[in-house]
Amino acid sequence: GSRDVPFLGETPRAPLIFHFGERDKSIPPAMVQQHRDALPQMPVHTYPADHGFNCDARASHDPASAKLARERTLAFFAEHLA
Numbered sequence: 364g365s366r367d368v369p370f371l372g373e374t375p376r377a378p379l380i381f382h383f384g385e386r387d388k389s390i391p392p393a394m395v396q397q398h399r400d401a402l403p404q405m406p407v408h409t410y411p412a413d414h415g416f417n418c419d420a421r422a423s424h425d426p427a428s429a430k431l432a433r434e435r436t437l438a439f440f441a442e443h444l445a
Contacts, residue, residue, distance in 0.1 A: 364390045371401035378443045379405045382432045384412040384425075408435055 364383065379402065383395050399407045410428035415421045417429040 365394055368394055368397055371397060375402065375405070378439070380436060380439045381405065381407045382417075382435070383407070383409045384414055384416045384423075384428070385409050386412060387414040389414055406435070406439065408432065 364387075367381075381395075381398050383390055383398075385392075395407065395409060398405075408431075410416060410425065410432065412425035412428040413423035415423045416425040417432055418424055419426075419429075
């Protein structure tokens with residue numbers, strides 16, 4: 364997220380996957396685009412959700428977005444950790 368931006372110029376030592384909520388005010392669209400621009404080989408996914416959409420203890424929990432993010436993450440793991 365926003366904490367990644369200072370490190371986007373570094374070469375990753377492992378595959379990365381990013382998930383962002385489109386309504387997350389702490390990670391504006393320009394920052395999401397910085398991830399896409401800096402690491403075009405890495406998947407960057409956005410969801411119609413707010414910050415912390417995967418945490419079921421938050422008011423911002425979005426079950427549909429969390430489910431899709433989980434599916435994408437598990438597929439990513441299957442591809443890169445097999």
